[in-house]
Every structure is written in C-alpha cells, then in structure tokens.
Amino acid sequence: MAEGPPLPVPVEPGRIEVIALEGIPEIQPGDDLPQILVSALRATPDAFPPRDDDVLVVTQKAVSKAEGAIVELETVEPRAEAIEFAERWDRDARQVEVVLREARRVVRMANGVVITETKHGFVCANGGVDASNVGPDSGSIVTLLPEDPDASAGRIRAAVREVGGVDTPVIVSDSFGRPWRWGIVDVAIGVSGLEPLEDLRGEPDRDGRVMRSTVRAVADELASAAELTFGKRAGRPAALVRGAAFRRGEGSIRDVVMPAESDLFR
C-alpha cells in the first residue's frame, strides 16, 4: 500500500475528559499520599498509566493531611484579638488564632471572615485554614496549607513517574473565594511539571492579529475542571484532566502570585 500524506495532527484538541480517581480513603497524617494516588490511578478505569496529555490534580486537604500540616486546636492558646473576633462572629477562637499565626499579613477582619496573605503570597479567606471535612474526629483539628505546595506536587509527580513510567504534571488545588463574585472556585496552589501560566502575548490569533495581553491561568482552569468531578459528599480528592493543551516545564506557583506593586486591584 502506498503511503498517503501524513495525517494532520490535532494540535489543539477540542475535547477533554476529567476522571476522578476512585477508592481513595480519607487521608490520615503520615499516609504515603503519592503511593495512595498511584494505587488509585491503578484502580480507576482508563487512568493507569496516565497518558501524555494528562494532568493530575490533588486537593490541598489531602496533601496537607498526609504531610501533617494540621494543628490540634486543643494545643492552641488564642490571643485576645482572636477571642474577641470569635465571640463577635460565633467562631472558634482557636481557629482564628491559627489563621492569624499563618498570616504574613492580615488584609481584613470582618463579617466573621479573616482575609489574609499567606507566606506563599496567596490572599484568601481564613488563610487556607480549614476545619471542614478533615476526618471523623475533625472537631478538634484544622488543616493548614502545605509548607511548600510546589514541592508537594513534585513528590507526587516523582512517585507517579517512578511507578507508572510517565512524567505526569501535578497540580495541588484549593478552593478560594474571589473579590466581587460570590462563591468559591478551585485554583492551583502548587504545580510541578507544567507552566501554570500560558503566555500568548505576541502570538497571532485566529485573524492573524497579535494578541497583546493574553496570559491564561491554565493551571487554575485545570483545577476548576477537576473540582467538577470531586463530588460534594463523595469527597474525592484527586482527578486526571485529560486532553487539555498545556505547556510542560518547571513552572512554580510563584509565577502566578502577583506582586502587590503590579496589582491594580489592591
């Protein structure tokens, strides 16, 4: 048979699939999360080995618990400011204390919410400190953000590569509120193996015009897409996003954090 012309390669695939990983138990401090994720990849139909166009998204909660980034509230002595705020807004003063300890800067304290800037540079409600959904005895502990979410993503990526033989980019995600809009959406708080921003500046668009200022936060969109499969009560903590266009690389979530002096909204 004569060889025909090469088939066109779909450079920009128009389909993605998001596959939540199955069978992941509630993570406990000290659990080997990378190995649990590899087992879950194996247990989930179509998920193992990951494909070249897969990104693995894992929730902050699972990462923080496995890494022991938790605080037992009974060990916390709240400062006066935390007690006052907690009494006024019917909150746990010890939890408010942990939020304040984790803060590099307090942006605002009002309406029962403490908006802080974390040491990572994230501006978010309650500094990413979370009491919900942390385990059967969860009344008494809170999770913190991982110490170094990029490194957390890197360790998961390394484990998947070692066992699965595939270099799968990893995103650690968390649910953040936004100014001006109600509701939380999942965003990336740590990445490994991909560029979290897709800089299209200078590339021509469909009409051949040069797009002047299009930088896409692709890691954040991947995190949001993954969240749609986690379920509210099911509490799935990880998913593969398959088929999305992204750029491999050694990007960091620090690329996404906007310095105050560049932020027109501050």
Added chain:
Amino acid sequence: MAEGPPLPVPVEPGRIEVIALEGIPEIQPGDDLPQILVSALRATPDAFPPRDDDVLVVTQKAVSKAEGAIVELETVEPRAEAIEFAERWDRDARQVEVVLREARRVVRMANGVVITETKHGFVCANGGVDASNVGPDSGSIVTLLPEDPDASAGRIRAAVREVGGVDTPVIVSDSFGRPWRWGIVDVAIGVSGLEPLEDLRGEPDRDGRVMRSTVRAVADELASAAELTFGKRAGRPAALVRGAAFRRGEGSIRDVVMPAESDLFR
C-alpha cells in the same frame, strides 16, 4: 428472573467530558447565533441531541458579535482623559473612550489598564471591551459585553430546546483577570437554566459535619472547564460540558455579583 434490589444511582458522577462544538465560523453581526449553535451541535460527534447532564457554554465574543454589541472605532470621539491615558500607555484612545463609556464606575486607571465596574456589576479589565479576535477587519471595531447576558443565554437555550427537544442550560462566558493572581480565567457572565451558585451551607460533608460556608461558583468552574477546549488559535466559541453535577433552576448572573457592601476585598 427475580428483580434484584435497585442499582445504586451515581448521584455524584466522577467523570466529566468537555466537547468543543465544531464547524462554527467567525460570527458576524446579525448572525443567528442560536441556530448556528444548533447546527454545530448536530455537526459535532456525540453532541446532538444534548444529554440531560450537559451544559452549553458560549463565549461572550460570539454572543456580542451576533447581537451587534460592537462599536466601530472610527465613530468614536475620545475625551481628553482617554487621549492622555492612551498616549501614555501606547493604547488606542478610541478604545479607552469606549471602555469609559461602558463603565458604571472606574475602579482604577494605571499601567495601561482601565479597571471598571460595568453596568452588569462585573469588575474587570477594560470593561469587557475587546479588540482581539473579532474578525478580518478587526482593526476598527471592538466588542462590548452583551446588554443582558442572562437573556442572551436564554435565547440560545430556547433555540436548542425548540430544535433539539432538550432543555440544556446555557452559560455565556468571558475571560476575566483576577486580583492577586496573574492570568485570566473564564467565568460565567450570563446563565439560563441553572443555578450559578451551589449553596452547600448546612449540608453535611463526608464526615457528617455541617459545612458552614461552602458556596461553589459552579457556573464559573463550568466556564473554565469549557475554555480548556476552545484552543488558542482555533478560536472555538462553544462547548458542551457533560456530566458535571449542577442544579437546574432559573438562576441569574446577578446571583454571582457581590454587592460592594458584602465584599471584604474592596
């Protein structure tokens, strides 16, 4: 054969698929976008008729162009403030003028960007006025946000229902920047047939604890997921998101817009 117990219903499916619609030409003013979308649904494998768990996401650019929400720049007489700002930052003064005209409030003018609050209540860069990717002669026109994006979504929903016999919720999406983080992500700016916010407050989570303050901006996450299939150069303007959990209803994007007095970030 004896009837066994009913099969468990997967209330919270762990998979979604996003299917960009194929064959949509560059939209021109006056085009019948709802009918074009119905044709594209028919032309896209697996897309027609839409399933009960599908949401149709359509970009603002396509909607605005079809509705004629455009301004020919040669008709625009920029005010002094627009001329000064444009000269300083190497921008088109007429485009800056349109941004100012569309604004209910100017939040900030700096670094070549005008942050405004639109009449819809959205706070975004350049008031959603966009010169990129609008057509072969696009040097001379800009698109505005649709007059009433909920109504735009409703018209598309009605057309799909009439032709396809399925009541498919519709989201009109646009790419917005965010404070504190680099990069744009797609969010919903108009909805029809679904609740844009999923209010989980008071529902028990995986551990049986009551989640206190979880309101998910599900329409925004659906918009972000859809964007991952649009392609950068391909310029696809619509996609089905299939399998995500969402609540049907007669929600409005006004539900998402946070009043200034509730916004701790302002």
